[in-house]
Amino acid sequence: MDMQVWRPRLMSGQWFSHLPVSLQDSLLSAARVRRLSPGQRLFKRGDPPCGLYAVLEGSVRIGAVSEQGKEALLSLVESPHWFGEICLFDGQPRTHDAYGADQCVLLHIPQTVLLKLLDDQPLHWRQLALLMSHKLRLTFINLEQLSLMPAPARLAHRLLMIAEGYGEIDPPRRVLQLPQKQLASMLSLSRQTTNQILKDLQGRGIVNLKYGEIEILDAQRLRMLAII
Numbered sequence: 001m002d003m004q005v006w007r008p009r010l011m012s013g014q015w016f017s018h019l020p021v022s023l024q025d026s027l028l029s030a031a032r033v034r035r036l037s038p039g040q041r042l043f044k045r046g047d048p049p050c051g052l053y054a055v056l057e058g059s060v061r062i063g064a065v066s067e068q069g070k071e072a073l074l075s076l077v078e079s080p081h082w083f084g085e086i087c088l089f090d091g092q093p094r095t096h097d098a099y100g101a102d103q104c105v106l107l108h109i110p111q112t113v114l115l116k117l118l119d120d121q122p123l124h125w126r127q128l129a130l131l132m133s134h135k136l137r138l139t140f141i142n143l144e145q146l147s148l149m150p151a152p153a154r155l156a157h158r159l160l161m162i163a164e165g166y167g168e169i170d171p172p173r174r175v176l177q178l179p180q181k182q183l184a185s186m187l188s189l190s191r192q193t194t195n196q197i198l199k200d201l202q203g204r205g206i207v208n209l210k211y212g213e214i215e216i217l218d219a220q221r222l223r224m225l226a227i228i
Helices: 005-011 021-030 084-091 111-121 122-148 150-165 181-187 191-203 217-225
Strands: 032-037 041-043 051-055 059-063 072-076 099-100 105-108 206-211 215-217
Touching: 005 021, 005 032, 005 051, 005 105, 021 111, 021 122, 051 059, 059 105, 072 181, 084 111, 084 122, 111 122, 111 217, 122 150, 150 181, 150 217, 181 191, 191 206
Parallel strands: none
Antiparallel strands: 032 105, 041 099, 051 105, 059 072, 059 099, 206 215
16 A cells, blocks of 8 residues: 555644655655554553554554553544654663554554664654653643642543644544543543533533533633633
8 A cells, every 4th residue: 555645644643744754755655554453452561662653543542451450541542643652762662552442544664664764864863752752741741730630620621632632633623532431541530520520511511422422512611621
């Protein structure tokens, strides 16, 4: 398959669209397509580095499971988000598990191929560093919110972040394919507490709830709640 067919999809994301055209072309030339079915593992914590991925269709669950079977869901990665770059810098094993949340299509650039590309064009390391630093910034924000913000404000902020693709999508989406159980796991809240907050937002006309779906009806009011 000609990887150029995916360029328009990737260009809808902030990171890829701001890359030098030469790097865009190099990434597409080195890429291959991977497909995952729901629940299929892409990699697990402790696996060796395997390269960089972009979500083209569907979504990928990033998280971990304790010995007691409790899952911590860190993120639900959707198109056109890129992930997997941390191991590129330190060469260490994967830090978390990655599974297909549904039927998904990924673009994969193998680790050895990408390292060779960066050895030949070392100036492009900066673009990969920007991808990683953006996620580090989001991590610090989430840690701060976990310590300082009440649950309704954290939930409102996370909905807005997901709608914006964590800074990748503009304009933001109105409808989020997001089961409440997954949202609760991302926020370290109980399913019951998450449902209560969402029901309150629905009663105030800020969101509309359907099975496995959250529609943002009033982003401005949701944003006001997120900055409390």
